Amino acid sequence: MAGVRLEGIYKKYPGSDKASVTDVNLDIQDKEFLVLVGPSGCGKSTTLRMIAGLEEISEGKLFIGDRLVNDVAPKDRDIAMVFQSYALYPHMNVYQNMAFGLKLRKFKKADIDKRVREAAKILDIEHLLDRKPKALSGGQRQRVALGRAIVREPQVFLMDEPLSNLDAKLRGQMRAEISKLTKRLETTTIYVTHDQIEAMTMGDRIVVMKDGFIQQTDSPEQLYNNPKNIFVAGFIGAPSMNFITGTISEQGGAVRFKAPGVDVSVPEGKAATLRSKGYIGKELIMGVRPEDIHEEPVFLEASPNSIVNANVEVAENLGHEMYLYLNGIGSDTVIARVDGRSGIRDGASVKLALDMNKVHLFDKETELNIFDN
Amino acid sequence: MSTYEWLKPLEKIMNRPLTVMTIKVPEWKEIADRAETVSVESPDEAVSVGAWIEHDRKLWMVAESNEKQLAVLEMEALDLDLKDKELMGWSLRHAANGLKSGSEQGASESEKLAFKLGEWLQKQLEAEEPVYSLPDLMTVGSRLYHDMIPFLLVAEQSSVKQDVYPELEKLLRSFLSDDILLIPLKSREWLIWGPLSLLKDEDAEMLEHAEEETMEDSLASIAIGLHEMLASEWLGECHLAVTHPISPAKGMVEAAIMLRETIHLGRKFHIGTNIHLPWMLQLERLLNAIPESNRSKYLEQSLKRADLFVEAEMLSTLETFFSLDCNVSETAKKLYIHRNTLLYRLDKLKQETGLDVRQFRDAVLVKIILLLYKVTKRN
Numbered sequence: 001m002a003g004v005r006l007e008g009i010y011k012k013y014p015g016s017d018k019a020s021v022t023d024v025n026l027d028i029q030d031k032e033f034l035v036l037v038g039p040s041g042c043g044k045s046t047t048l049r050m051i052a053g054l055e056e057i058s059e060g061k062l063f064i065g066d067r068l069v070n071d072v073a074p075k076d077r078d079i080a081m082v083f084q085s086y087a088l089y090p091h092m093n094v095y096q097n098m099a100f101g102l103k104l105r106k107f108k109k110a111d112i113d114k115r116v117r118e119a120a121k122i123l124d125i126e127h128l129l130d131r132k133p134k135a136l137s138g139g140q141r142q143r144v145a146l147g148r149a150i151v152r153e154p155q156v157f158l159m160d161e162p163l164s165n166l167d168a169k170l171r172g173q174m175r176a177e178i179s180k181l182t183k184r185l186e187t188t189t190i191y192v193t194h195d196q197i198e199a200m201t202m203g204d205r206i207v208v209m210k211d212g213f214i215q216q217t218d219s220p221e222q223l224y225n226n227p228k229n230i231f232v233a234g235f236i237g238a239p240s241m242n243f244i245t246g247t248i249s250e251q252g253g254a255v256r257f258k259a260p261g262v263d264v265s266v267p268e269g270k271a272a273t274l275r276s277k278g279y280i281g282k283e284l285i286m287g288v289r290p291e292d293i294h295e296e297p298v299f300l301e302a303s304p305n306s307i308v309n310a311n312v313e314v315a316e317n318l319g320h321e322m323y324l325y326l327n328g329i330g331s332d333t334v335i336a337r338v339d340g341r342s343g344i345r346d347g348a349s350v351k352l353a354l355d356m357n358k359v360h361l362f363d364k365e366t367e368l369n370i371f372d373n
Numbered sequence: 374m375s376t377y378e379w380l381k382p383l384e385k386i387m388n389r390p391l392t393v394m395t396i397k398v399p400e401w402k403e404i405a406d407r408a409e410t411v412s413v414e415s416p417d418e419a420v421s422v423g424a425w426i427e428h429d430r431k432l433w434m435v436a437e438s439n440e441k442q443l444a445v446l447e448m449e450a451l452d453l454d455l456k457d458k459e460l461m462g463w464s465l466r467h468a469a470n471g472l473k474s475g476s477e478q479g480a481s482e483s484e485k486l487a488f489k490l491g492e493w494l495q496k497q498l499e500a501e502e503p504v505y506s507l508p509d510l511m512t513v514g515s516r517l518y519h520d521m522i523p524f525l526l527v528a529e530q531s532s533v534k535q536d537v538y539p540e541l542e543k544l545l546r547s548f549l550s551d552d553i554l555l556i557p558l559k560s561r562e563w564l565i566w567g568p569l570s571l572l573k574d575e576d577a578e579m580l581e582h583a584e585e586e587t588m589e590d591s592l593a594s595i596a597i598g599l600h601e602m603l604a605s606e607w608l609g610e611c612h613l614a615v616t617h618p619i620s621p622a623k624g625m626v627e628a629a630i631m632l633r634e635t636i637h638l639g640r641k642f643h644i645g646t647n648i649h650l651p652w653m654l655q656l657e658r659l660l661n662a663i664p665e666s667n668r669s670k671y672l673e674q675s676l677k678r679a680d681l682f683v684e685a686e687m688l689s690t691l692e693t694f695f696s697l698d699c700n701v702s703e704t705a706k707k708l709y710i711h712r713n714t715l716l717y718r719l720d721k722l723k724q725e726t727g728l729d730v731r732q733f734r735d736a737v738l739v740k741i742i743l744l745l746y747k748v749t750k751r752n
Contacts, residue, residue, distance in 0.1 A: 040689055074604065087597040088598060089601075090594040091571050
């Protein structure tokens with residue numbers, strides 16, 4: 001097994017003056033499960049394809065282990081890829097599909113047989129070895145594609161949205177299986193997805209990308225709790241973080257955040273930072289996660305300085321929880337996630353409290369998190 | 374002009390630095406007129422490899438030549454006698470011959486035939502009035518009269534060398550079948566003929582309830598599999614086109630023309646796609662035939678809000694919507710957005726452009742606008 005190191009990687013396509021991937025630096029540890037996540041066109045797949053050798057690197061250095069592999073062909077990089085399309089070889093049966101790469105690498109027949117059968121056992125597809133891909137379901141095909149990667153026993157697995165062609169139920173199941181599998185095989189894995197649930201549940205670390213730039217590389221917890229900028233804050237989490245534009249002011253020693261329908265007190269720790277960084281009197285953006293807006297009486301009583309009043313546009317009850325689409329907090333619709341048994345209905349007027357210890361404040365110009373060091 | 378792999382060893386033998394430069398034939402003749410010594414050669418003859426000129430203590434010797442230009446070696450001529458020069462000229466002639474026939478030397482019969490076919494085919498593709506049927510001499514008995522599946526492969530990587538033929542042929546034989554024909558065309562371009570047996574479906578009986586696969590579906594899945602294999606087990610990204618089976622003897626030129634056009638259209642209209650299928654590019658073919666000025670004029674007239682079509686989100690929304698036959702639910706699912714979000718985007722488009730892609734007539738217009746926009750944008 002091996003780590004993967006990207007040093008100042010750029011991708012520029014001919015005829016385009018803008019780079020698709022800009023100055024990507026990553027040090028992926030041996031056995032790590034790293035997820036690249038971001039909206040479509042953010043450069044995550046291009047980055048993976050450069051690691052795979054499917055795209056030439058315009059600038060920068062790529063190391064697999066200690067080997068510089070910029071000019072090494074994909075087949076010689078000791079990697080195995082699983083892609084969204086999981087293009088199986090249609091004229092070969094499952095066994096032949098899994099054995100082909102080993103055959104090319106001149107493995108002995110007995111070794112090939114051992115590896116294929118072991119992988120088939122792990123993936124529970126032993127009974128399908130004689131079938132052609134056409135006779136398999138989507139989930140089974142995906143397992144074969146994984147099997148084809150596993151038998152190679154590569155230094156690194158590269159996966160590009162491998163589950164996106166599966167239905168929701170199967171996707172959940174395969175998600176857990178891939179996590180289990182990579183842990184068991186202890187193989188470094190780089191996984192591309194646009195699905196933040198996959199990112200949050202599978203990754204040891206997550207890289208959030210936008211417009212070809214890395215926005216933040218961190219553990220799932222850090223990304224969720226300490227986003228570096230508005231983009232990361234809005235991208236990670238569903239429903240997304242709410243953003244309210246307002247002004248910071250200081251009255252009688254208390255720092256307050258004011259916006260249409262909002263006049264709340266900023267806790268002292270955060271207030272001190274705002275003072276020291278010169279934000280008093282300035283406009284900034286407050287980010288509040290839906291679960292940090294509370295309707296429970298106990299919380300309201302304990303937070304008299306962060307009460308807001310709002311009208312419920314729509315109340316979506318999912319059973320265990322309820323999403324409230326609210327008017328009156330700032331100028332845009334705000335979503336709150338409350339208890340499914342709260343009994344709140346469409347059109348109701350509600351009193352809520354913001355958990356000001358958990359809100360994030362962003363500079364309006366740079367969009368960076370003010371509390372990030 | 375090729376790479377000069379022999380340059381280093383020659384430098385070592387000659388014990389002096391050698392420089393390769395490219396000059397035009399008339400320039401060479403001009404220098405020859407002024408030179409102190411020249412190799413015996415009639416001024417009217419074509420300049421051949423090994424010819425040399427000595428002037429101002431420098432020696433220039435032709436390493437490669439074609440009708441228009443020459444690759445010339447330049448070196449200090451101080452201590453070289455006539456024998457040295459003749460010996461070097463002889464070596465260069467041998468090196469040039471070796472390069473010319475390198476691919477054929479030690480090559481198998483099938484490889485020799487493939488190179489001959491490639492040369493013939495290339496000539497026909499460049500000719501104004503190509504000959505469409507293969508000459509009898511090249512048909513190898515009856516083999517090329519049977520229908521086969523034609524693929525055109527274009528490699529992207531600049532690292533692909535000229536001498537890759539045996540490796541690629543071996544790879545294709547192990548992947549597709551022994552019964553393939555690989556014909557080299559331009560550098561990094563190959564015409565591959567695969568056997569019809571690839572389309573045979575031995576598992577058909579297992580698929581009682583499955584929808585019957587069309588010939589196009591089968592060809593597409595073979596192309597996808599082949600592309601995946603070439604990308605991961607060979608040199609990386611490549612473009613691949615496939616078309617309906619035809620006998621190579623009769624359809625060699627026709628298939629090559631069609632596949633080249635397919636890859637050209639695919640790369641032009643669908644950047645980022647690597648597998649190109651002619652039956653999926655009918656509209657693109659038609660639009661490509663419209664003169665550029667007419668296309669631009671049409672775009673100008675039909676786009677009320679050009680910027681809306683430039684937005685990546687709108688582009689991907691519309692492309693997914695069209696690829697899923699204008700099915701709202703499927704599109705929302707594929708894009709991982711709520712159905713209402715998709716409807717909002719489509720309403721926004723309607724509001725801004727007056728085109729409602731849920732209506733067939735407008736959908737056709739928007740599809741055409743998108744295709745034209747992609748091409749004009751790049752010009």
